[in-house]
Amino acid sequence: EFSIQDDGSLVSRRGGGGMVTALTAAARFLPATWIATAMTDGDRRAAEEANGDTLKVPDNEIYVRFVVxxxxxxxxxxxxxxxxxxxxxxxxxxxxxxxxxxxxxxxxxxxxxxxxxxxxxxxxxxxxxxxxxxxxxxxxxxxxxxxxxxxxxxxxxxxxxxxxxxxxxxxxxxxxxxxxxxxxxxxxxxxxxxxxxxxxxxxxxxxxxxxxxxxxxxxxxxxxxxxxxxxxxxxxxxxxxxVDAPGLLEFAGSAEVQRFKEQIGARLGTQTIVRVDRSEPSKNVVRGLRSFELLLERYPEYRGRVTLLQFLVPSRSELGVYQTYTDEVFEAVDSINDEYGDGDWQPVHVFYENNYAQAIAGMCLYDVLFVNPVIDGMNLVSKEGPLVNERDGVLVLSDLAGSYEQLSEYALGVTPTDLEGSVRALRNALTMAPDERRRRAAALKRLVQEEDITxxxxxxxxxxxxxxxxxx
Amino acid sequence: EFSIQDDGSLVSRRGGGGMVTALTAAARFLPATWIATAMTDGDRRAAEEANGDTLKVPDNEIYVRFVVxxxxxxxxxxxxxxxxxxxxxxxxxxxxxxxxxxxxxxxxxxxxxxxxxxxxxxxxxxxxxxxxxxxxxxxxxxxxxxxxxxxxxxxxxxxxxxxxxxxxxxxxxxxxxxxxxxxxxxxxxxxxxxxxxxxxxxxxxxxxxxxxxxxxxxxxxxxxxxxxxxxxxxxxxxxxxxVDAPGLLEFAGSAEVQRFKEQIGARLGTQTIVRVDRSEPSKNVVRGLRSFELLLERYPEYRGRVTLLQFLVPSRSELGVYQTYTDEVFEAVDSINDEYGDGDWQPVHVFYENNYAQAIAGMCLYDVLFVNPVIDGMNLVSKEGPLVNERDGVLVLSDLAGSYEQLSEYALGVTPTDLEGSVRALRNALTMAPDERRRRAAALKRLVQEEDITxxxxxxxxxxxxxxxxxx
CATH class of the missing domain: 3.40.50.2000 (Glycogen Phosphorylase B;)
Structure with missing residues (x-):
């Protein structure tokens, strides 16, 4: 996606969805011309400057021809x-x-x-x-x-x-x-x-x-x-x-991600649940938060100890229905923090920005990755997380995410509408024995590496x- | 269903849904014992009085054994x-x-x-x-x-x-x-x-x-x-x-239905669209009304001439979501009548009661039967209507009703979410040539008679x- 800067120059920027992640990676392996509809004013100007011909995206091995x-x-x-x-x-x-x-x-x-x-x-x-x-x-x-x-x-x-x-x-x-x-x-x-x-x-x-x-x-x-x-x-x-497994592992080891890991470190609980979602109704963020709330309600021993880091990527906020959903997410966060937070401890932290490096840093550090979309084509977070995680973290995964077909054996499945089941799965994840965590985490990592974008x-x-x- | 009268006696009453219609009819052909869960206080008392044994439903060839x-x-x-x-x-x-x-x-x-x-x-x-x-x-x-x-x-x-x-x-x-x-x-x-x-x-x-x-x-x-x-x-x-075709035809010819036909006659327009629905979100009553409203908006020549009779059977009003839906139905009716009615003519009449004879009377008299459930197991209205109708009426039928598989060739299909398509289908129905109406109505009647409850x-x-x- 090209956009026009204040000074009139064009810059190219990577979009937020899973498809862009995958196709940008794919472009490293497949020499080809991409034909795409011009979306932004920047795309239109880039197409104009290329005179209807193919153009190369700066810093990427991608050749694009825009259809205007x-x-x-x-x-x-x-x-x-x-x-x-x-x-x-x-x-x-x-x-x-x-x-x-x-x-x-x-x-x-x-x-x-x-x-x-x-x-x-x-x-x-x-x-x-x-x-x-x-x-x-x-x-x-x-x-x-x-x-x-x-x-x-x-x-x-x-x-x-x-x-x-x-x-x-x-x-x-x-x-x-x-x-x-x-x-x-x-x-x-x-x-x-x-x-x-x-x-x-x-x-x-x-x-x-x-x-x-x-x-x-x-x-x-x-x-x-x-x-x-x-x-x-x-x-x-x-x-x-x-995902592009080697590329992502390299990125996870970069200084940029390292810097975010240090910043996030201050927010970690004794145990930390991480979610990474576009702010989109299909991602089921609100039910995810409600499940966490139920967990704190039912198991008081987790209060002050288990933290939820919610990485939330702004999405399609120009559509009213997305804005409404984002408002509901923040209401849920506030109500949990009001009910269970105290001066020293805040149960939920939200990182509301499109910051891929920061989200990857969060995925390195989770004890539990909680991915519960209502229905999802694949869900790359559920593959990125196990690949980069450094703590034998447990994957709690919606049985309606596409990735569940591949990962179910080593994840804890949850039905996305099922708050009761989600609380039980989170509880299982938080109390899982170290050996079992290690076994599952290793198997997930191997699986994602074997069946990657290549x-x-x-x-x-x-x-x-x-x-x-x-x-x- | 048994209920207890004010004087303490038990009466049996027929429920409202399509399943009851069908099974009551089936009982005429199949000697068997029905085993059913006691729903009402009346059912419980009937079971008690029968001492756990089978009991006969008055005025029906049905033997019931209640499970309490x-x-x-x-x-x-x-x-x-x-x-x-x-x-x-x-x-x-x-x-x-x-x-x-x-x-x-x-x-x-x-x-x-x-x-x-x-x-x-x-x-x-x-x-x-x-x-x-x-x-x-x-x-x-x-x-x-x-x-x-x-x-x-x-x-x-x-x-x-x-x-x-x-x-x-x-x-x-x-x-x-x-x-x-x-x-x-x-x-x-x-x-x-x-x-x-x-x-x-x-x-x-x-x-x-x-x-x-x-x-x-x-x-x-x-x-x-x-x-x-x-x-x-x-x-x-x-x-x-x-449906029980012979039984229903006999009922449609009864004095009781005749009396309702005369009453309804006063409400008919030059052309009359009939709907018969339980007041239930799956029946899509609101979108049906909105389509009729669009028809009047787009074709002013129908104002004062085309009337919609909405037979609406109260349903599960103890559930909040059903009550809310019924409220939405009446809001839609009021807004249409406010916008397009005048002293002499009211575009929509609602008959809000569980009155099977009255609904059958309405079905005898339609020029267009409009059946557009969002998704329906079968939908018996779409079979009852063509069987009893006396005016070569046209059936406009949701392509997501179960009956669409059997009736599609002679009905006008509509997608239930599609207001634009519904307006077009209603327009087609209202302007269809008499020969074509006759051909379709006869084929539908034959089909329903051939593939009836027997x-x-x-x-x-x-x-x-x-x-x-x-x-x-």
């Missing part, structure tokens, strides 16, 4: 259709008896927002690849670009296309929140890919189930995980995304090669 | 665990970032409410069938009794068991709202049945998908729709429930016989 669409088209695409509508849908976050209320604005956001941006992206991909000696590999990312899949197939018929979605894939009934023609078009168009990549096996089964339910005449092979629709076969695969990328590239040989 | 559990056990079972928790879950009605918050009360409601009632029911079934010459057929109904399935299997190993669920079966991720051990136990225990009956193919696929996701080692056959778990195979089948029962009984011969 009219501001109002982008607004409709991103701020009406993708966020919040699709994001909320794919995270099961609608309050279905009352929201959403799909009116004309959403129809317009589809027609002259979502469809238009997807067409523009496909046009640029076609232009970028037209002089290639061989049919290109096209990797499309996430929920902003479902329809581009079919459009790339149309314009570049020989392309091998993989569409990867970073967020959860709901079952067909929850997709029913979207008007029928929209949900059907999304499934039809994404099935133009050779491979549809999703985070987990659960997402793969949901996707197959959706195609069976929505695409008349589609053949679904649940064993092989293939969808055959209108003569084209698509493989549906789970590629759980991860593993994620390699599996996709191997499968893309297999597709071109007709062998997937 | 302590009041607080029943409270936890019904008012904490089943309603609202399970009902809201299976209708996708939770506002996941904020509700539910599962605390100790829910754990207790499970342990000494839901489990206890299910055990008590199974005990009585075992006692009732112990002297039978042949192994019994046991038909268990709905979400109150998932665990009874495994307990009956244990106590009466030779029984042939069918468990039928009247409400939707969500996919595994939405079931994730329930603590892991509870959702797993429910799926394990219900798989003790020989047949798991659900309303629709969509529910069947969700159920298979849940078993694959939750039951380790289960073999799922998506083609045959079988789950094999711990050596026992269960067939998962769709039996869409329906068809529903017969298919289950045939399948139960097939199971005893090892042929399902």
């Amino acid at each position: 669409v009219p501001r109002n088209v982008y607004q409709r695409h991103y701020y009406v259709f993708c966020n919040p509508l699709l994001w909320f849908l794919q995270h099961y976050m609608w309050n279905t008896p009352r929201t959403p209320n799909i009116g004309r604005a959403v129809y317009e956001a589809w027609e002259s927002g979502y469809v238009s941006v997807n067409e523009a992206i496909a046009d640029v991909i076609a232009a970028e690849t037209q002089n290639d000696a061989q049919p290109p590999y096209v990797l499309l990312q996430d929920y902003h670009l479902y329809l581009a899949t079919a459009r790339v197939r149309e314009k570049v018929p020989g392309a091998t296309i993989l569409h990867f979605t970073h967020i959860p894939w709901p079952g067909p009934r929850y997709w029913g929140i979207l008007p029928q023609f929209m949900r059907k078009t999304i499934h039809e168009d994404i099935c133009a890919a050779d491979i549809v990549g999703l985070q987990t096996n659960s997402d793969v089964r949901n996707f197959l189930h959706c195609c069976e339910s929505m695409l008349k005449g589609a053949l679904i092979d649940y064993q092989q995980r293939h969808v055959t629709y209108r003569g084209h076969t698509t493989a549906i695969c789970a590629y759980p995304i991860s 593993f994620w990328l390699e599996r996709q590239l191997r499968d893309l090669l297999a597709v071109t040989k007709g062998a997937l | 559990v302590p009041r607080n056990v029943y409270q936890r079972h019904y008012y904490v665990f089943c309603n609202p928790l399970l009902w809201f879950l299976q209708h996708y009605m939770w506002n996941t970032p904020r509700t539910p918050n599962i605390g100790r009360a829910v754990y207790e409601a499970w342990e000494s409410g839901y489990v206890s009632v299910n055990e008590a029911i199974a005990d009585v079934i075992a006692a009732e069938t112990q002297n039978d010459a042949q192994p019994p057929y046991v038909l268990l109904q709905d979400y109150h009794l998932y665990l009874a399935t495994a307990r009956v299997r244990e106590k009466v190993p030779g029984a042939t068991i069918l468990h039928f669920t009247h409400i939707p079966w969500p996919g595994p991720r939405y079931w994730g709202i329930l603590p892991q051990f509870m959702r797993k136990t429910i799926h394990e225990d219900i798989c003790a049945a020989d047949i798991v009956g659900l309303q629709t193919n969509s529910d069947v696929r969700n159920f298979l998908h849940c078993c694959e996701s939750m039951l380790k080692g289960a073999l799922i056959d998506y083609q045959q729709r079988h789950v094999t778990y711990r050596g026992h195979t269960t067939a998962i089948c769709a039996y869409p429930i329906s 068809f529903w029962l017969e298919r289950q009984l045939r399948d139960l016989l097939a199971v005893t011969k090892g042929a399902l």
Whole structure:
């Protein structure tokens, strides 16, 4: 993301979400051109200065070509259709008896927002690849670009296309929140890919189930995980995304992180629970705090001894619903600190800023990492934490986070809506024997190292090669 | 349901939901003993007077044996665990970032409410069938009794068991709202049945998908729709429930309904839209009213001409969330009538009472029947209406109602969250050519008559016989 400084110069800055973390890491391994919609004024100016050509991001091995669409088209695409509508849908976050209320604005956001941006992206991909000696590999990312899949197939018929979605894939009934023609078009168009990549096996089964339910005449092979629709076969695969393990370990050892570790040291309790969340309703921060409150209520011996460090990354505060959620978080924090704090001890500390080094420092130091999203595509915090932690910390993990499929054996599972279960899990984590902590922490670290971002990328590239040989 | 009159005598009264409609009808065809939990004080007294034996419901061919559990056990079972928790879950009605918050009360409601009632029911079934010459057929109904399935299997190993669920079966991720051990136990225990009956193919696929996701080692056959778990195979089948067509037609022709038809006649517009809903958030009454409001806003020619009759059956008003919803309904009605009514014409009339004859009278008279539940197991209004309607009325039907699988070809589908689409569908319905109306109305009537409650029962009984011969 480029932004314009006060002095008129352009700087590039890294975004906050898990997807950016993963893709920035991936770029180290994969020489490729990124084609992206210009989001900010800075992006637009960078695109202008590059004259429609590819440009290199300073201090990164990333080449970007920006697609510039009219501001109002982008607004409709991103701020009406993708966020919040699709994001909320794919995270099961609608309050279905009352929201959403799909009116004309959403129809317009589809027609002259979502469809238009997807067409523009496909046009640029076609232009970028037209002089290639061989049919290109096209990797499309996430929920902003479902329809581009079919459009790339149309314009570049020989392309091998993989569409990867970073967020959860709901079952067909929850997709029913979207008007029928929209949900059907999304499934039809994404099935133009050779491979549809999703985070987990659960997402793969949901996707197959959706195609069976929505695409008349589609053949679904649940064993092989293939969808055959209108003569084209698509493989549906789970590629759980991860972190750049060597890069992150190096960063965790840096002087910058070391400095934050020293600062945070002053805030540690006898035992310390750490949370790292974007301030976003799906991350379940409020229920997390309430569980901690219940723990202090039920086990008075923890008062004055167990501290919760809440790293909270500001997120989409321009959307009212996010601001409301952030307010609820701070209310919960205040009520806990009022009830259980005293002059010497404050049960919850909030670090409310986008400071990756500081959050990593916190993850080095936890005794318990508490990750309880309501529903999450993967959740990279649950992989970053065990990788960098230095105290044999225990991972308490939502059984609805995508990472739970990989990590469940060595984590303590919690159901995100379940305060009672969360208190029991936190209690188990805080009282776990050192040997057991060590065993689990080591296993988690090994797992994250083995299945890191390179593993994620390699599996996709191997499968893309297999597709071109007709062998997937 | 028995209630105690002022004079101390007992009267029996028919409940309001779709399940009661269907089962009362079914009792006409199937001689059997119903075993039910005593809900009301009247039920308890009736049970007492029967001395634990079977009793006959006056004016009905129904034999009932009440299971009496302590009041607080029943409270936890019904008012904490089943309603609202399970009902809201299976209708996708939770506002996941904020509700539910599962605390100790829910754990207790499970342990000494839901489990206890299910055990008590199974005990009585075992006692009732112990002297039978042949192994019994046991038909268990709905979400109150998932665990009874495994307990009956244990106590009466030779029984042939069918468990039928009247409400939707969500996919595994939405079931994730329930603590892991509870959702797993429910799926394990219900798989003790020989047949798991659900309303629709969509529910069947969700159920298979849940078993694959939750039951380790289960073999799922998506083609045959079988789950094999711990050596026992269960067939998962769709039996869409329906109405007692001949009985209902007879009732629609009765003097009682005739009288209501005459009264309602005074309220009809040039064209009349009818809705019949329990006052319940899943029925989507508010969005239905808002769509009608948008119609009047966009097409001024309908003002003074198109009337909406809203039959609204009071429901569970002891639960705050239902009362709040009813308040929202009346606010929406008032705002429409304030905006578009004048001295001579009122756009919306509400009939707020549990008056089945009156509602059937309304269904005889509609030009458009508007049924848009957010998510519904089946929805019998969408079958009752086309059966009794006398005006070639058009059915506008939620594509998330269970009945949509059967009726979609002849109804106009709407997505329940989609106000824009609903306005378009209502407009289409109101302007549809007479020939087309006639063709669709006739087809719907035929369909409902062919696949009525007898068809529903017969298919289950045939399948139960097939199971005893090892042929399902």
